[in-house]
Each structure stands twice: as C-alpha cells, then as structure tokens.
Amino acid sequence: MKTFLTLLKREYWENKTGLQWVPLIIGGIAVFGVFLGVFVFSTSNVQINGVGSHDLTSLFKLYDVSVDSRTKAIGVQMGMYSGIFSFGFVLAIVGFFYCLGALYDDRKDRSILFWKSMPISDTMTVLSKVVTAMVVAPLFFWVILQATTLAIMILATIFAWISDASAWNNIWQPSNLFVIAFYQLQAFYVATLWAAPIIGYLLLVSSWTKKVPFLVSTVPVVLVIIAESIVTNTWHVASYIGERIGMIWAAYVTPVANIAGDFSDVLESDASDFIGEDWIPLSFSKHLMDMDLWLGIVVGAVFVIGAIMIRRYRDEAL
C-alpha cells in the first residue's frame, strides 16, 4: 500500500502541470472573467437600443424583485453545473496526453532503468498510471472546479451586496450547492468509465511504441476507418469511437436532465423534452446499467493487461 501511494505521488510530481496547474488556470480565467464582467463593467452604464440607462446593480435589483424563486434557482443551478463542461473538455485533453506519455516517457529518457532498479512490480507501476488517469485526475479537476464555483459565488455575493439585494435569496439558497457538486463528481467518474477502453488503448500504445506515441495511436485508427469505408463501405470503427465520445459527452449532460427534472413545474415540460436528445440517459443509474459501458471496461482492462505484459516481458527494457 505504501508502495502504491508512493507511486501515485510520483505520478503527481511528474504531472503537476496537467493535474494541478492546468485546471487552476482554467478556474482562474473563469473567476477573472466574472470579476471583469461584474465589477469593471458594472461601473459603466448599460444602454439597450439607446433607450434607458441602467447600471448593472440596478438591473440585478430588478431581477431580484421581478423573478420568482424557482426560476432563479434553475438559473443558478444550471449556471453552476455548466462549469463542468470546460473542465471536462480540458480533462479529456490532459488525460489523453498523460496516458500517451505514461509508459513511454521513461523509456525515452532511459529513466526506466532507475524505476526498474526498485522492487516494484510492473503490474503496480502500470496500475498506478491507470489509477492516476481514472481516479486521481478527475478528483483534482473536481476539487478545483468546486473551488472555482465557490470563488465565483463569493464574487456574486459581493455584487449582491453592492446591488443592495439579498445574496442568500439570490445565490446561496437556490444554489443547491452540495447536490450540484455531487452531480459533477458523478459526471466526471461516469465519463471516465465510458473512456475506459480509450484509456486502456492509449496506455497500450504508450507501453508498446518505440517512437511518437501521438501518431502511433491516431494514424492507424484513421487508416482503419478509411480502409473500412473503401473496402466494405461501412463505418463501424468510426461509429464505435463516435458513440464512445458521445457517451462521455452524455455523462456530462445527464445532470442537466436531473436538474431539469427537479424543475419540471417551472419548465412546464419533462426532462427528456428539455434535453431534446433521446440518447442521453436521464440518470447515472441508467448509464451504469448500459452493457456497452461494462463491455468497454472489459476491453480497457484487456488493453491494460497487454500494456503490463509488454512492459514486463519486452526483450529490451527500453
């Protein structure tokens, strides 16, 4: 256990940029954007079609008194939840390059000879990379997303005070903070489970390739898709990959359906109408009951076993 935790720490040390600094920068940009929008522009006047002259604080006050609390709540909750889309997108990019480098970089710089001089099994090493990609990275992104959300809510609170409106009624009370945070946590991990075969494939390529893992992982897939379309005029490979990416996206969208479901009285429609796409499961339990999800996990596991075998038994350690 101590060994495995040390291996996870090792992954964190090496990948601090992707795991920590990148989401912090994304969060920082979001907070800074809100700050600019609210505080810098609220000092100037807003004119709509040249008519009227209101500053933002009086607009907020107007919103406060004219909009009913249920409508406020759905706006706040959807806004809070939607922070996940930029984080999820960046996590996908960080995760992609992390997996490609995970079992390749140390062979390239020969430091594998140092790692291999320690009493650590290759199974442990590879599993530490799987856990980093599938457990640690989503957790880092989730925590930093929560910090970002809180920072923005604090800015909004200050703005409410300036506007002489109630921060509690407009922001904190309708936010449903913990439920939204939990939706986001589930969305990250269900999306990660859908990504399992892709993660496994990338680790396999990373363990196997002698050079440029990016090209080795992508070019053959593109060639197979082209060959399939020419030879049989079908698109099975492309549509499998497309469906996978679609389901990762669906995992992030599912809580929107949950939130919409909670507000069906205000929306005057049920959740499925609101999402408007019938392929998006309306709850996480529906995701977990999908056979394709579990098949993908099995495929991912087979790829990971392959990656371990290659690392363990390849003729030359490099």
Added chain:
Amino acid sequence: MSNIIEAKGLNKNYGSFKALDNVSFELESGRILGLIGPNGAGKTTLLKSLLGLTPFEGDLNIFGLDPHKQRDELMKRVCFIADVAVLPRWIKVSQAIDFVEGVHPRFSRELCEKYLEQTKIKRNSRVKALSKGMVVQLHLALIMAIDADLLILDEPTLGLDILFRKSFYEQLLNDYFDDNRTIIITTHQVEEIEHILSDLIFIQDGKIVLDDTMDAIADSYFEVMVEKEFEEAALAMKPLNVREVFGQKVCLFSGIAKEQLQELGKVRKPSVADLFVAKMKGEAA
C-alpha cells in the same frame, strides 16, 4: 562461502548474432567482480540477464531466484546503476529520496542524507539542474543507502572527470563494501578499478575468455622485461603477447614458473589492461 550467483550455459541470440554464447560462471558473496570486454562483447546483455531485464536460455540463479521470473523479489536484494544520468530529469532531489524511501524496504534515509552532506547537492534542485557528476553522486547516495546484497554497476563513471572517478570508487570501497556485500562492475577504464577487484571475467563475442580470482591471476600471469640476449629464448616459450617498450621486448606469460622467467629479465605483475589486450589478441588470432 556460498555462491550467490550460479550461471550455467547462458545463451542469448539477437537473430543470428550470439550476444551470449554458453556463458557459465559462479560468484561468492563478499567479492568484487570486474566484468571486462570490448564494446558489443555481451557485457550489457549479461548484466541485463542478471537483472531480469531480458529473457535468456540456460540456468541462472541469484540468491536462488530466477531473475526473469522472480524479478520483483530479486530487486529487494539487488541494486543497480545501469548507466549515468538515468535519474528522471524532472524529479527533485527531495522527491527522489522520498520515492526510494517509499518503495524500498531496505532504504535508510539517514544514510542517504549522510552521503549527500558530503556533496553540494541541494535538496530542492531538480535533476536537470544538476551537473553530470552530481547526478551520479545523487544516484550513488540513493543506492548506497540501500542495504543490498548485490550491487551491479554498468559503466558507472562514464563521462566523469578523473577526480570524481577516483572518489567514486574510494567511497564505494570505504563506505559501502563489506564481507556481506557483492559488487559487479563493468567499465572501460580498467586501470582505475583493478586495485579494488577480487575477481575478474573477460568476455568477448559472447564467450568468457578468462574467469579467475585476482590472486590466482597474480600467481599464473607474469610480464617479463626481456633482456636483449634472451629474446629468442623468450619467444620460444610462446608468450601470450609481446610488446615493445623503448626497444625492449615485454612478454606476457601464463603457466610458467616465476623462477624460470626471472632468468630472462625483470618479472612483474601484468596490469589488467595488458592482460586484457593480450587475451583479446589471442582470441582474435
């Protein structure tokens, strides 16, 4: 003393190239073995086999373990420095220490800190900011702080300056080596390690061409500065190698009594480098 390494009939082919050709040897604990051979002779392949980094044919066991199949178990007792500068460039010195402490049951942080105190290495520097010599110092400090039974060093001082190389081997001998430990070293700079070796193996074209203790070598190999009048007599005794120094022939003999050779001229112990040259020439002929 029991053998810690027993190798019988090791073979390893890369296509038609024989990297190891029926290699057999044994090594007791408490020895320092020098593994010497020209480039491409199979040294690295042999070390990789010992470390379980490559599959091979034949019987090999170290501490009774099969290095390829029981590699994780073996690595608790064996340490190696495979090459200079294989420490990851991104790691900080303090992280490297934390890492080894976290994964190696026999690592002593106090010992490692003690070794590092003798250097100018700062704990918060990254490896990429260290000089080549400092990286080796760090690597050695990490490895020497592990209470290993067998230490394998593959060209540990390659590319380092002479002052550093000297202190490297001094530290190894004085601070680390004792009767319970065994060290295997490969290097090109034979002359720098010959005084610390207890055993010697020459390897060429995948075959072992010499395998003996240094004491036995001192008893059976002699170099003679042959006086001019005995040149023909000396050549008639079939020396392994003849070279000329200031016009005087220097002949290397094996298996001839020292007393007999003393009649030809001044007898001395051959250097490992001269023995190596003689052996390599002999095998090539």
